[in-house]
Amino acid sequence: MKIILILFLFISEINSQVKDVFEFGSKINDYIASCFYKSNDKELNINQMDSIFSFALSIADSNIADALLFCSVGSMTYPVFKVKLPYLNFVIPFSVFTEYDSEKMKKKASNLPHKLFDDSPDTEFGDKDKVVHFFSSAYFSYLFGYSFAVHIGYFVEEFEESFKIDGKVDERDLKINELGARFGQELNYKIIFPSFILAKERSLTYGKNINN
Structure with missing residues (x-):
């Protein structure tokens, strides 16, 4: 999903917000680093998603x-990722942040x-x-609708497979993309939190929810 950064940058550039995106994305990064702790409790982890938002x-x-954009940038797992060009066996590194505190x-x-x-x-x-x-x-x-988000998710997975960023297409990634798209649609009507969507889902593999 790291390649999605390019789309974030494009949209932010249109709105002259690139600096703000990384500034506030860094605040999300620092918030998670400073205020969270690791737990295997599913309910707590879902509550942490609410806290981030x-x-x-x-x-x-x-x-x-803006809040969703900041969450996206601030929750990236690595500041640097690598793209391997097909057939050329050539690796290009991309940095998410120009400056960052490695410890944080x-x-x-x-x-x-x-x-x-x-x-x-x-x-782990x-x-x-x-x-x-x-x-x-x-x-x-x-911003653009449920179908757009789902199709972007498929595109990103195919892109990452082709350019060896994350290996092969991950069905669980596609499922969480759908849940995120559902969350985004609900936000067009009222402010809700991630737990409204995530707490209903037991599995990404089979897509079972508490009503099944």
């Missing part, structure tokens, strides 16, 4: 689009919500990468 709203003066980045990465579903991987990393998927998909859905 609530904090973003507070620094975005309740502007929902590590602390943020450690503290990111990682247990969001019953089938979240039982590893878990579902940390799903945080940026959720918020970025919500951002595009809020």
Whole structure:
């Protein structure tokens, strides 16, 4: 999902907000690094998602689009990612932030919500990468509609597979993108929090919710 940064930059450049995006994205990064702690409790992890969005709203003066954008940039798991060009075996590094505190980045990465579903991987990393998927998909859905966000999600997965950024297409990524898109659509009608969507879902693998 790191390639989504290019789309963020494009939209922000149109609105002359690139500096603000990274400034406030860094505030999200610092908030997670300073105020969160790691837990395997699913309910707590989902509540942390609410907390991230609530904090973003507070620094975005309740502007929902800005808050979702700040959440997306601030919750990226790594400040630098690499793109491998097909057939050329040539790797190009991309940096998310021009300047960053490496210790805070590590602390943020450690503290990111990682247990969001019953089938979240039982590893140190878990579902940390799903945080940026959720918020970025919500951002595009809020601004451009549910279908646009879902199609962007498919495009990004195919792009990342082709350019060897994240290996192969991940069905769980596509599912969390759909949940994020649903969240973004709901925000067009009223302010809700991620738990409104996430607490209903037991699994990303099978898409089971509490009503099934």
